[in-house]
Amino acid sequence: MEISTTLATQHVSDPRLAEILDDPGFGVHFTDHMFTVEWTPEDGWHAARITPYGPLTLDPATAVLHYAQEIFEGMKAYRHDDGSIWAFRPEANAERMVHSSRRLALPVLEPADFIAAVEALVTVDQRWVPEEGAAEKSLYVRPFMIATDKFLGVRPAKHVTFMVIASPAGPYFSKGPLPITLWLTTEYTRAGRGGMGAAKTGGNYASSLVAQQEAIEQGCDQVVFLDGQELRYVEELGGMNMYFVYADGRIVTPQLGTILEGITRSSIIEIAGKMGHQVEERRISVDEWRDGVTSGEISEVFACGTAAVVTPVGSLRWAGGRTPEVAEAGKVTLAIRQALVDIQYGRADDTFGWMRRIV
Template identity: 45%
Template structure:
């Protein structure tokens, strides 16, 4: 067990008003978790402190070589007032996979989970209870050595900040329009596409701006070699239901292994649906749209949970998915996953962790 020092704020902020829309990622709670690392000493001094600015040397390695990782998960308020975490073990597993890939020291799972639970417990009053709201949890690690030179750092900060949020997309569960990128690439096998690190996301910004200017919510990436196989959306994994079969791109080293992606696959299989994780080309998708066998498209991610897709744009083609509405399966997945997260539906063993 960690001996976590807790220093509570003397100036608590007012909690969001009942009618506050909780715009995603804009409001932060009273406290944060911090833990240090030094080579030869390991992780030390775990503490919960008032939410505050951090001081870094201008030569801190994170600024110059991008050695940082982050994760995202949520805490939910159940009807009986409990605070629930959804599959935090999978986020911790993915965090340590990222750490290994970019040479950041791993954090033992029990220590990582205790840190999350402790800071959430301190700021438990910030966990909202309105429909479609939650407490977003952002663990991250940054390299802090004051050093200019390309090597893994010797010192790091592990931090967790919290943010009460509403829906990630302003549309909520309403279908979104997706822009399939045909100019830039985001990642290739052997790179860092499967790691949750900032470099993956900054590579997507130019396309994201272009897509938004054209009225599209997100960018869907193709593979970086042949530029023909579907990979993932900027903030989500992607699913297609074609002629009754659920298809999602196979994890190949350049696709982030989403926790919600895995949850959807498990639920679809439990319901008796055929699920295929495989390479699927953009040509196949548009052909299915043209011949009427493309029944549904949806994205999955911690932030949006399940996001139905109404339109796909690729080069000079725009395909409307069925009637542009919410598909039956994507709606069922959304209702079941959010039901499990809120403790209304019994999920598979181990999917829910209670913050005590």
């Protein structure tokens, strides 16, 4: 893919950028440039370009605004101590977007072109990648694909746009890796059999927001969803996968099917296995969760995702009850988390071959 580059004539000043990188928050500030490439049946993917970051101009009849034909990815670029910049498993993000594209009837962007787009933008905007320091800062990269057809008929779009934007990021949870409280929703489900639960599409996240709102009203940090058929088996949070550590060393995570195959999730399976844990991918009921935590059979619970990395779970609440409160992250949770971030920031040998150098 040939990429043209038009550099911004006006960009964030160095003093202002230093202020932003000192306290970036999450998804608040955006880099000076963006990547765009378009697709039509006649020309395929074409007009790949990096341009100054700015608003999009969309016709009111643009298909994505009406039928939500949209997918996205989330990944990070990390600056190592020597100043080099690395991406974590971009090939996995590229392959997952292929899967999402097929589920949403969108054209496939080849993984090599996906990676080239990400690397081109990060290279141009490399000054936005924070020093890691003690706060685990990074550059969050958001590739996304939308239907840009100007047409109100219900059919797969014949004009599609793929873009990449980036935003410096601090910890997703400002209080750090401290245990969070989860709310169990029994009214809302996130996905069903044959649905879009395994695709990374905005509709899945939109459907989680009312339940997340309910969780906040109940004094919880996040919501956890059960399966859509029996309302019995644990699936995932609004944006994170789940893990359960048993007292005998086993680790269980809900099996794939109607949940997203998280890049962090799959990485933890390998890290935990290398640490000597038996990892099971299977259905786990909410009763097994509640009873296991209460009896001590389940010693730790944690959630994981690109943005939040690994986050311990303190307790589960539901209408009329809650599990015992956990005040600190467990040893296994912290060990897995440390092993993962040490690889990402270049503090440990990447024996898995996950890191890809960009700059």
